[in-house]
Amino acid sequence: MRALLIAAALFAAAPAVAQAPAATRLTLANSAKAPARATIIDGARWSCEGAACTASGGTEQPATRACRRVVQKFGPVTAFTYKGTELSAEELAVCNA
Numbered sequence: 363m364r365a366l367l368i369a370a371a372l373f374a375a376a377p378a379v380a381q382a383p384a385a386t387r388l389t390l391a392n393s394a395k396a397p398a399r400a401t402i403i404d405g406a407r408w409s410c411e412g413a414a415c416t417a418s419g420g421t422e423q424p425a426t427r428a429c430r431r432v433v434q435k436f437g438p439v440t441a442f443t444y445k446g447t448e449l450s451a452e453e454l455a456v457c458n459a
Contacts, residue, residue: 384446386417388429391438391458403431410436425449429457 386406390396393413400409406420406428415436420428425444433439438458442449449457 385443386420386445387441387443388415388432388436388439389413389441390415390436391440395437397436401435403435404428408432408436413440420445426453426457429453433457 390410390413396410396413396415397408400407402408403417404421404423406417408415408417410416425442425447426449428444429439429442429449432442439454442454442457
């Protein structure tokens with residue numbers, strides 16, 4: 363019991379190591395279609411500067427679905443990474459179709 367209390371005390375005293383969320387970003391094929399303001403799509407808050415857009419948050423879903431949802435609002439993309447999952451050229455072609 364004493365060992366358990368010591369272990370609990372050490373665990374509580376250890377600094378928490380926060381993991382940075384996996385990257386979510388895209389590159390628009392046409393920067394003129396970039397929204398002027400932050401846009402929420404499926405819970406992800408997208409912000410764009412020129413053709414480069416980044417997002418934070420969002421629902422758990424496959425990267426290919428997230429890509430299709432963004433393309434519906436912003437237009438075709440040339441690169442797409444959702445929560446650390448980067449789409450291949452083939453997946454991008456399907457997403458943009």
